[in-house]
Amino acid sequence: MIPLKFDYEVAESVDHAVQLLGQHGEEAKLLAGGHSLLPIMKLRLAAPAVLVDIGRLGDLSYVRDAGDHIAIGALTRHADVEHSDLLREQCGLLAYTASLVGDPQVRHRGTIGGSVAHGDPASDLPSVLLALDADFVVRGSGGERTVAARDFFQDYLQTALAPDEVLTEIRVPKLGPNAGWSYQKFNRRAQDWAVVGVAAVVERQNGSISSARIGLTNMGSTPLRASAVESALSGADASSVAEAAQSAAEGTSPASDVAASDEFRRHLARVLTRRALEEALSR
Numbered sequence: 013m014i015p016l017k018f019d020y021e022v023a024e025s026v027d028h029a030v031q032l033l034g035q036h037g038e039e040a041k042l043l044a045g046g047h048s049l050l051p052i053m054k055l056r057l058a059a060p061a062v063l064v065d066i067g068r069l070g071d072l073s074y075v076r077d078a079g080d081h082i083a084i085g086a087l088t089r090h091a092d093v094e095h096s097d098l099l100r101e102q103c104g105l106l107a108y109t110a111s112l113v114g115d116p117q118v119r120h121r122g123t124i125g126g127s128v129a130h131g132d133p134a135s136d137l138p139s140v141l142l143a144l145d146a147d148f149v150v151r152g153s154g155g156e157r158t159v160a161a162r163d164f165f166q167d168y169l170q171t172a173l174a175p176d177e178v179l180t181e182i183r184v185p186k187l188g189p190n191a192g193w194s195y196q197k198f199n200r201r202a203q204d205w206a207v208v209g210v211a212a213v214v215e216r217q218n219g220s221i222s223s224a225r226i227g228l229t230n231m232g233s234t235p236l237r238a239s240a241v242e243s244a245l246s247g248a249d250a251s252s253v254a255e256a257a258q259s260a261a262e263g264t265s266p267a268s269d270v271a272a273s274d275e276f277r278r279h280l281a282r283v284l285t286r287r288a289l290e291e292a293l294s295r
């Protein structure tokens with residue numbers, strides 16, 4: 013399929029992108045790696061009148077140690093997240109999950125910022141960033157603001173980004189020596205989207221679980237936290253994991269589609285949450 017006709021502008025800087033977005037209003041869309049936007053344009057599910065290409069803004073591609081957190085430029089490709097030594101050392105969950113996105117071609121074009129801004133509940137990185145309690149830095153005509161991942165994903169493909177805002181940076185915490193993590197992705201073929209995915213970050217203190225943060229992929233219209241499991245595990249010990257994981261589908265509303273029924277997705281959420289917690293506790 014061929015997309016509908018559109019105009020094309022190249023942004024020379026973030027400020028220029030903001031200016032172009034302001035000029036064209038809701039008719040305009042940013043183009044980063046194009047690996048989510050172009051497929052939906054080809055399917056005619058999106059028909060922006062103007063594409064503002066930010067793909068050449070090299071200064072938005074970086075992974076930096078920023079003291080208490082790691083700062084990742086929005087245009088950093090999945091492959092660079094996957095291979096970052098800093099992320100592997102300090103936030104292995106994110107580097108590992110990036111290695112599971114699509115295939116090598118997708119990982120060399122797609123960007124972390126595009127994945128976040130697209131807000132697809134079936135994408136792997138948004139639920140992982142939710143479990144990590146990441147922050148997102150966005151810039152628009154009103155200046156810069158920081159939005160917590162918890163407040164960012166609002167509905168299906170809907171985020172807290174205003175039409176004239178550019179996501180510039182993703183901030184993730186360094187996972188200390190007491191933190192274990194896991195991402196369990198259930199898909200039919202290695203390069204497929206997740207039927208369901210579960211991210212877990214578990215902090216331990218004196219033999220018990222001081223906190224567990226669990227993100228769910230493809231279990232509703234947005235990436236979700238498994239709050240009931242998190243509450244059940246606060247202050248608990250490892251023997252409580254299997255029972256707590258039984259609540260993983262509470263408060264979710266998964267779709268039924270060709271890949272799985274809603275009932276099977278709920279079953280997967282429970283099984284994958286148990287596996288994710290067990291793996292996180294074994295690290």
Ligand SMILES: Cc1cc2nc3c(=O)[nH]c(=O)nc-3n(C[C@H](O)[C@H](O)[C@H](O)COP(=O)(O)OP(=O)(O)OC[C@H]3O[C@@H](n4cnc5c(N)ncnc54)[C@H](O)[C@@H]3O)c2cc1C
Nearest residue numbers: 042044045046047048049114122123126127129135136179
């Ligand atoms: C065959 C295939 C398989 C895939 N498999 C997976 C998978 O297994 N797991 C997975 O998670 N993803 C998968 N993806 C999606 C892939 O990860 C995309 O790269 C990613 O979701 C979007 O990143 P992008 O840079 O390509 O964004 P684009 O497609 O360029 O943009 C996506 C949306 O975000 C907006 N946007 C982009 N950047 C910004 C920004 N900095 N600020 C504000 N808005 C912005 C755009 O306007 C657009 O609305 C797959 C894609 C394909 C084509």
